[in-house]
Amino acid sequence: MTAIVIRDLSKRFGRKQALDKVSLTIEEGEMVALIGASGSGKSTLIRHIAGLERADQNSHSQIQLFGETIQTGGRIGNGARVMRREIGVIFQQFNLVSRLPVITNVLLGNLGRIPRWRGTLGLFTRAERMAARAALARVGIPDVAWQRASTLSGGQQQRAAIARCLVQKSRVLLADEPIASLDPASARRVMDALADINRTDKITAVVSLHQVEYARRYCPRTIALRDGEIVYDGPSSALTNAFLTELYGSDSEELVLPDALPVDDRRVAAPKKLSVTTPELAPA
Numbered sequence: 001m002t003a004i005v006i007r008d009l010s011k012r013f014g015r016k017q018a019l020d021k022v023s024l025t026i027e028e029g030e031m032v033a034l035i036g037a038s039g040s041g042k043s044t045l046i047r048h049i050a051g052l053e054r055a056d057q058n059s060h061s062q063i064q065l066f067g068e069t070i071q072t073g074g075r076i077g078n079g080a081r082v083m084r085r086e087i088g089v090i091f092q093q094f095n096l097v098s099r100l101p102v103i104t105n106v107l108l109g110n111l112g113r114i115p116r117w118r119g120t121l122g123l124f125t126r127a128e129r130m131a132a133r134a135a136l137a138r139v140g141i142p143d144v145a146w147q148r149a150s151t152l153s154g155g156q157q158q159r160a161a162i163a164r165c166l167v168q169k170s171r172v173l174l175a176d177e178p179i180a181s182l183d184p185a186s187a188r189r190v191m192d193a194l195a196d197i198n199r200t201d202k203i204t205a206v207v208s209l210h211q212v213e214y215a216r217r218y219c220p221r222t223i224a225l226r227d228g229e230i231v232y233d234g235p236s237s238a239l240t241n242a243f244l245t246e247l248y249g250s251d252s253e254e255l256v257l258p259d260a261l262p263v264d265d266r267r268v269a270a271p272k273k274l275s276v277t278t279p280e281l282a283p284a
């Protein structure tokens with residue numbers, strides 16, 4: 001099933017065209033990297049998919065998740081409320097309520113599915129508590145359940161946020177630069193956790209990344225943005241350093257880890273820059 005369809009998504013902030021007629025389709029179960037230099041529109045795109053931002057009112061922008069219309073022409077569609085609980089979002093920071101124990105943060109993933117009074121009073125069932133413990137074990141941090149979230153390292157906080165998405169049973173996980181402020185070992189553990197839930201739970205994952213090395217390693221497909229437009233959509237393996245330079249010029253330096261193993265450009269067939277196809281939308 002198709003998870004995400006975006007057609008002609010445009011967003012302007014004042015004089016800045018942050019997204020310019022972006023169209024893409026992502027199938028259920030895919031793990032897709034979004035790359036691009038600073039300011040290319042990655043966060044803006046993720047925020048639109050998450051329902052946190054409205055497209056330009058006078059545009060033909062359309063966003064559908066699992067066939068439900070999230071927004072069309074900048075107006076929120078009927079599917080937005082239903083789909084909200086199907087989407088888990090992880091940001092670079094501020095993912096957890098820092099004064100609450102980790103286990104409570106993970107349990108908050110239940111809020112969209114249980115009566116509001118139960119969530120407000122923190123009355124979670126034994127099964128929900130066990131599921132939260134299991135989710136923490138899945139992401140490799142079973143022992144931090146009763147620590148305050150503020151005491152966790154950055155990487156542990158990201159993994160706790162992934163555990164919360166597991167409890168939420170979200171079908172799409174949007175991660176906006178989840179490893180940007182982490183050391184390489186922590187970054188790998190966070191990406192391993194994302195890749196594991198994508199593979200095992202078939203959760204569709206869209207991950208914005210600054211460094212293309214992680215896209216090559218973890219995401220079969222990469223969508224590259226430049227100045228609000230998609231300039232490449234294809235296999236991550238084709239993103240050689242030479243091709244990145246072709247796409248971004250000197251800005252490509254920002255996307256390559258200084259100590260990354262060089263990709264042998266000669267062994268990779270030259271990728272096509274882009275063929276934009278207009279995705280099919282399900283009837284609204």
Ligand SMILES: Nc1ncnc2c1ncn2[C@@H]1O[C@H](COP(=O)(O)OP(=O)(O)OP(=O)(O)O)[C@@H](O)[C@H]1O
Nearest residue numbers: 013016017018036037038039040041042043044045
């Ligand atoms: N709320 C806002 N108000 C004004 N301008 C904005 C707003 N949000 C984003 N922009 C602008 O839109 C453009 C795209 O920003 P966005 O944050 O989506 O880029 P990005 O690729 O995620 O960048 P980074 O990698 O630095 O996070 C930038 O020029 C940014 O300044």
